[in-house]
Amino acid sequence: MIDHAALELINITKRFGSIVAVDSISLRVEQGEFFSLLGPSGCGKSTTLRMIAGFETPSSGQLYLDGQEGSELPPFRRSTNLVFQSYALFPHLSVRDNVAYGPKRARKSKRDIARLVEDALRTVKMMEYADRLPKALSGGQRQRVALARGIVNRPAVLLLDEPLGALDLKLRREMQIELKQIQREVGICFVYVTHDQEEALTLSDRIAVMNGGRIEQLGTPEEIYRHPRTRFCADFIGEANLIEVTVDQVDSGRPLQVVLPGGESMRVLSHSCDGFVEAGESATLVVRPQHLILQPDRSVHAEMAGLKVRMDNSIFQGSVVRSELSGVDGLRLSALSVDSAQVNPVGGHPQWATWSIHNCHLVANKERRTKP
Amino acid sequence: MNINREVESLAEPDEAALEIVYSGRPRGRRWVPHAFLATPVGVLLTFFAGPLIVLAMYSFQERGRSGDGSFTLSNYRAAVEPSILEVAGSTFLIATLSMLVLLALAYPLAYIIAMKVGKWEIPLLLALALSDELNPLIRIFGWRTILARNGLVNSTLDWIGLIDKPMDWLLFTKFSVVLVLTASWMPYAVIPLYAAMKTIDPRVVEASSDLGAGWFTTFRTVVFPLTATGFVATMVIVFIPIVSDFAAPGLVGGTSGRMLASVIEDLFTRRGEWGVGSALTFLLLVVSGFVVYLSHRIANIKNLDTST
Amino acid sequence: MVAVRGLNMTSPSSVGFWTLTRRRRGTSAVESVFLVIMAGLLFGPIVLLAAFSFNDSSIIGFPFRGFTLDWYREAMDESAAWESLRASLTIAIMVTPVCLFLGILSAFGLSRFRFRFRGAVSSFIFLSLVIPWLLIGVSGLIFFSAVEVRLSLWTVGAMHVVIAFPLVTALLSAQLVRLDPHIHEASLDLGATERETLRHVIVPLLLPTIGASAVFVFSWSFNNFIVSFFTAGFDNTFPIWVFSSLRQAGDLPIVNAIATLVSFVQIILIVGIWQLLRIRLERRGHDIRDVVAGA
Numbered sequence: 001m002i003d004h005a006a007l008e009l010i011n012i013t014k015r016f017g018s019i020v021a022v023d024s025i026s027l028r029v030e031q032g033e034f035f036s037l038l039g040p041s042g043c044g045k046s047t048t049l050r051m052i053a054g055f056e057t058p059s060s061g062q063l064y065l066d067g068q069e070g071s072e073l074p075p076f077r078r079s080t081n082l083v084f085q086s087y088a089l090f091p092h093l094s095v096r097d098n099v100a101y102g103p104k105r106a107r108k109s110k111r112d113i114a115r116l117v118e119d120a121l122r123t124v125k126m127m128e129y130a131d132r133l134p135k136a137l138s139g140g141q142r143q144r145v146a147l148a149r150g151i152v153n154r155p156a157v158l159l160l161d162e163p164l165g166a167l168d169l170k171l172r173r174e175m176q177i178e179l180k181q182i183q184r185e186v187g188i189c190f191v192y193v194t195h196d197q198e199e200a201l202t203l204s205d206r207i208a209v210m211n212g213g214r215i216e217q218l219g220t221p222e223e224i225y226r227h228p229r230t231r232f233c234a235d236f237i238g239e240a241n242l243i244e245v246t247v248d249q250v251d252s253g254r255p256l257q258v259v260l261p262g263g264e265s266m267r268v269l270s271h272s273c274d275g276f277v278e279a280g281e282s283a284t285l286v287v288r289p290q291h292l293i294l295q296p297d298r299s300v301h302a303e304m305a306g307l308k309v310r311m312d313n314s315i316f317q318g319s320v321v322r323s324e325l326s327g328v329d330g331l332r333l334s335a336l337s338v339d340s341a342q343v344n345p346v347g348g349h350p351q352w353a354t355w356s357i358h359n360c361h362l363v364a365n366k367e368r369r370t371k372p
Numbered sequence: 373m374n375i376n377r378e379v380e381s382l383a384e385p386d387e388a389a390l391e392i393v394y395s396g397r398p399r400g401r402r403w404v405p406h407a408f409l410a411t412p413v414g415v416l417l418t419f420f421a422g423p424l425i426v427l428a429m430y431s432f433q434e435r436g437r438s439g440d441g442s443f444t445l446s447n448y449r450a451a452v453e454p455s456i457l458e459v460a461g462s463t464f465l466i467a468t469l470s471m472l473v474l475l476a477l478a479y480p481l482a483y484i485i486a487m488k489v490g491k492w493e494i495p496l497l498l499a500l501a502l503s504d505e506l507n508p509l510i511r512i513f514g515w516r517t518i519l520a521r522n523g524l525v526n527s528t529l530d531w532i533g534l535i536d537k538p539m540d541w542l543l544f545t546k547f548s549v550v551l552v553l554t555a556s557w558m559p560y561a562v563i564p565l566y567a568a569m570k571t572i573d574p575r576v577v578e579a580s581s582d583l584g585a586g587w588f589t590t591f592r593t594v595v596f597p598l599t600a601t602g603f604v605a606t607m608v609i610v611f612i613p614i615v616s617d618f619a620a621p622g623l624v625g626g627t628s629g630r631m632l633a634s635v636i637e638d639l640f641t642r643r644g645e646w647g648v649g650s651a652l653t654f655l656l657l658v659v660s661g662f663v664v665y666l667s668h669r670i671a672n673i674k675n676l677d678t679s680t
Numbered sequence: 681m682v683a684v685r686g687l688n689m690t691s692p693s694s695v696g697f698w699t700l701t702r703r704r705r706g707t708s709a710v711e712s713v714f715l716v717i718m719a720g721l722l723f724g725p726i727v728l729l730a731a732f733s734f735n736d737s738s739i740i741g742f743p744f745r746g747f748t749l750d751w752y753r754e755a756m757d758e759s760a761a762w763e764s765l766r767a768s769l770t771i772a773i774m775v776t777p778v779c780l781f782l783g784i785l786s787a788f789g790l791s792r793f794r795f796r797f798r799g800a801v802s803s804f805i806f807l808s809l810v811i812p813w814l815l816i817g818v819s820g821l822i823f824f825s826a827v828e829v830r831l832s833l834w835t836v837g838a839m840h841v842v843i844a845f846p847l848v849t850a851l852l853s854a855q856l857v858r859l860d861p862h863i864h865e866a867s868l869d870l871g872a873t874e875r876e877t878l879r880h881v882i883v884p885l886l887l888p889t890i891g892a893s894a895v896f897v898f899s900w901s902f903n904n905f906i907v908s909f910f911t912a913g914f915d916n917t918f919p920i921w922v923f924s925s926l927r928q929a930g931d932l933p934i935v936n937a938i939a940t941l942v943s944f945v946q947i948i949l950i951v952g953i954w955q956l957l958r959i960r961l962e963r964r965g966h967d968i969r970d971v972v973a974g975a
Contacts, residue, residue, distance in 0.1 A: 053865075053869060054868075054869075055865055055868075074868070075865070075868040075869045076868045076869070076870075076871050076872055076873050077871075078869075080869070081869055081870065082865075082866070082869045084862045084865070084866060086860060086862050088860055088862035088863045088865065088866040089863075089866075090863060090866070090867070090881055090885075091863075091885070092881075092884050092885055092963070101867070101870050101872070101880070102870035102871050105870060105871040105872045105876060106871055133963070149866075149870065153870065153871065405789045405792075405793035405795045405798070406789075406795075407789075408785050408786065408788050408789030408793075409785070409786055409789035409790070409801060411782060411785060412782040412783075412785055412786035412789075412805065412845065412849070413786075413801060413804065413805070415782060415841060415842065415845070416804065416805065416808060416842060416846075419820070419823075419838050419839060419841070419842045420807075420808050420811075420816070420842045421804075422823055423816070423819035423820050423822065423823035424811075424815070424819050426819065426822050426823045426826045427815070427818065427819035427822055427823070430822055477718065477721075480714065481714070481715075481718050484711050484714070484715065488711060489715075493969070494958070494968060494969065496715075497968075497969060497972050498951075498954050498958075498968075498972065499719070499722075499723075500722075500972075501950075501954065501972050502947065502950050502951065502954070503722040503723060504899070505895065505896070505899035505903070505946065505950050506726060506903070506943055506946055506947070506950075507902070507903045507918070507919060507922070507939070507942060507943065507946070508903060508905065508919075509903075509905055509919045509922040509923055509926075510726060510729070510922065510939040510942065510943055511725050511726060512725075512926075513725075513729065513922060513926055513935065513936070513939055514724070514725020514726050514728060514729045515725050516926065517725075517728070517729060517732070517740040517741070517932070517936070518724075518725060518728060520740075520741075522739055522741055523740070523741050524728060524732075524740075524741050524742065526741070527739075527741035527742040528741075528742050530742075531742045554721075555721045555722060555725075558718075558721065558722060559722075563972065570969070612810065612812050613812055613813070615812075616812035616813070616814040616815065617814075618814055618905075618906050618909070619905050619906065619919075619923065622923070622927075623923065623926050623927070633814050633906075636814065636818060637909075640818060640821060640910070641910075646822060649818065650818070650822065653814070653815055653818050653819075656812075656814075656815075657811070657812070657815055660812075
């Protein structure tokens with residue numbers, strides 16, 4: 001029935017004076033999708049969000065909300081609602097009146113307002129606090145009210161600006177799960193801004209990883225984790241060992257060959273370098289810590305690659321043991337292994353860190369402009 | 373849903389007048405802030421700047437009130453004649469003494485209200501605000517009845533037989549002026565000091581005593597340095613009104629507690645020397661402004677290494 | 681963070697200095713005595729005047745000769761006093777709304793926009809809070825004669841507006857700055873226009889501060905002596921009447937009776953209004969300490 005996206009940005013750019021905060025980004029968010037903008041602070045994610053909400057006007061580009069062009073509309077005429085990091089609840093209004101604020105401005109009938117407010121408060125499990133003032137609520141409860149206030153208007157897109165940022169870790173985990181449930185329940189498209197990659201991975205249907213005002217990669221959490229397009233994505237999403245390698249052979253139709261720091265050659269099965277590397281150039285191999293296997297000797301196996309390393313430190317972390325390793329040319333690696341009562345010796349003999357060639361990914365070192 | 377409000381909102385012509393800053397950058401039209409500020413600034417230009425300019429002109433004009441308007445410095449010469457300078461001396465003496473007594477009392481009071489009284493904090497604060505909002509002339513009247521020759525102090529002491537002739541130094545002396553000025557300007561000193569103390573994070577104080585400092589050391593090394601800026605600001609706030617106070621010296625000062633404001637009043641209302649009066653008023657402003665500026669400078673230099 | 685949020689951030693004094701230096705909470709005996717002395721300094725004269733306004737003696741002092749209401753009875757016939765009181769009240773009642781209007785305008789203009797000369801304009805507005813009232817009074821006297829306006833209660837009112845409205849500007853600007861800017865954005869985001877935001881969010885949040893400003897401005901105008909003294913011409917305001925009565929040292933017990941009545945009404949009104957404001961403020965999650973300290 002609905003054939004247009006909930007939100008579509010086409011070549012949106014925002015300049016503040018000479019600074020380019022958002023650099024020609026394009027993305028399309030579908031109806032009912034949980035979409036995250038993920039990136040370090042200053043990457044342009046908040047500016048993007050504020051442009052969608054209408055608090056900033058794009059310098060160029062188009063913005064479609066529910067199929068309608070809206071880059072020039074003021075915030076109060078947009079079908080978006082924003083959940084602020086500071087919640088921004090109206091301190092003089094009760095929980096009920098805070099949530100009713102939007103429907104009242106839309107001149108809904110008294111009965112409709114009461115029903116909508118009740119629905120929203122039930123959704124966030126805050127019905128019993130309806131008559132309290134915001135100052136009488138805890139941080140988590142305020143968070144829920146802010147959420148109820150956002151969804152009560154049934155916006156085309158609900159924008160959330162690091163909404164869990166002010167909560168402690170435990171409450172945050174709980175709220176993540178609940179947020180996801182609420183989103184499924186109400187079916188509204190959520191656009192979620194965060195710098196917490198774990199949170200983004202947990203919650204999102206799709207993630208746009210932003211850096212320096214651009215989108216580095218756009219995809220499902222699994223895609224981004226398994227097949228990062230850039231070094232930045234590999235480093236920012238999850239933990240990664242980044243190993244500098246030299247490309248040996250680029251031959252269409254045959255797997256890439258790279259040379260590892262130890263001089264060993266290796267076949268690359270998974271990469272995102274098409275057209276970006278030439279033979280003789282350097283590239284970065286991404287190996288996740290849990291894929292590194294420590295062995296006393298180099299076992300020769302065609303499917304395994306390896307580096308000679310020395311154990312610097314071994315840290316017991318409960319379910320896993322983390323090993324800090326150093327290799328040639330100051331290369332530092334870390335490996336995670338399932339706790340197995342076997343303590344790796346620190347210092348002493350050199351060891352081998354090996355990994356399966358199925359469990360690694362190659363990214364180009366050259367900067368690339370991404371057109372999703 | 374929000375979009376169907378568009379037509380209605382566009383019909384509001386003064387929407388731009390209420391356009392507010394988003395994220396610290398101006399949006400909306402250039403004239404908007406001026407629409408807000410034109411009337412208040414106009415009122416001030418007319419009834420504040422205008423009179424000050426006229427006052428300045430008078431101070432430089434021949435024979436003041438009915439003068440022919442030619443430029444002269446004779447008003448300033450007349451304003452620094454010995455008899456006036458003598459009053460000026462006692463004015464600054466009284467003002468400085470009052471300010472010192474005031475700060476000596478206001479600082480601990482602000483400290484007690486801010487840090488120690490617990491649930492009495494708000495009532496005490498409101499009592500201060502109340503005392504500021506009562507009529508100062510009535511308060512001075514009260515002081516006069518207390519300090520007068522046949523007033524409460526003397527009549528009480530006489531009644532219980534401690535003295536057999538009234539103490540004359542209580543009223544119409546520098547003492548009475550300092551006392552009344554101190555009492556009159558108390559709220560103006562306590563409230564800014566209180567505000568300064570309230571910005572101290574109690575945990576800083578906690579940290580200090582945790583590190584083994586006694587209460588006096590904590591006060592000297594933590595509380596006072598953190599309120600030093602507020603202390604100086606308070607000096608500025610109270611010195612200027614004290615030095616130009618008129619009601620207190622006029623009613624409890626007599627001749628020995630005379631201050632410049634009384635001289636100025638005399639020049640304007642009885643002797644009709646508007647030119648000299650204007651010159652003296654201006655000098656008072658300039659000199660007290662300079663004193664304030666100096667104390668500010670000194671305090672700033674001292675604060676360089678202690679303030680946050 | 682403390683500096684930004686101001687007083688709201690600091691916890692109440694129960695976490696004070698002495699608890700932390702392992703003394704008992706609350707005030708010590710020395711401090712309590714100090715508080716009583718300060719209260720005596722601030723309110724003693726007025727309380728004593730009130731007590732002796734019932735003394736059957738033409739001298740205000742001991743011994744107490746007996747209770748009488750004669751001074752109040754005679755005060756009723758003191759038409760000059762009532763005339764001056766009426767003048768002061770009229771001026772204060774007229775000056776207060778004008779100051780609120782000018783103060784609200786200027787506070788919004790200064791704190792909601794960034795424009796060229798903003799610093800200069802704000803310094804100019806607040807300058808009148810620093811310039812001594814003596815100077816303002818004297819310059820008003822010369823100014824009105826230079827522009828040939830006869831001194832009257834009108835000229836007093838105009839000067840009162842000048843000295844009092846910047847106070848409103850200061851109080852309101854401080855409150856506007858303290859408001860979370862996101863609250864304003866949240867309202868727009870939820871579909872309220874600027875005008876609706878002003879009406880449903882900003883004004884309700886500012887109302888207690890506006891009320892407090894009104895109390896301050898009214899008191900300033902009603903109590904002002906020095907500016908009125910120079911700009912009233914042959915008219916009398918209540919403080920001027922008290923001043924000249926004291927100078928002439930006439931029927932002081934009658935002056936005392938009137939002064940006591942005035943103080944009594946002032947105390948009742950001010951305490952009542954502050955109490956009301958305090959309740960309103962607390963309901964809105966604000967702290968009255970911010971408003972008082974802002975003054």
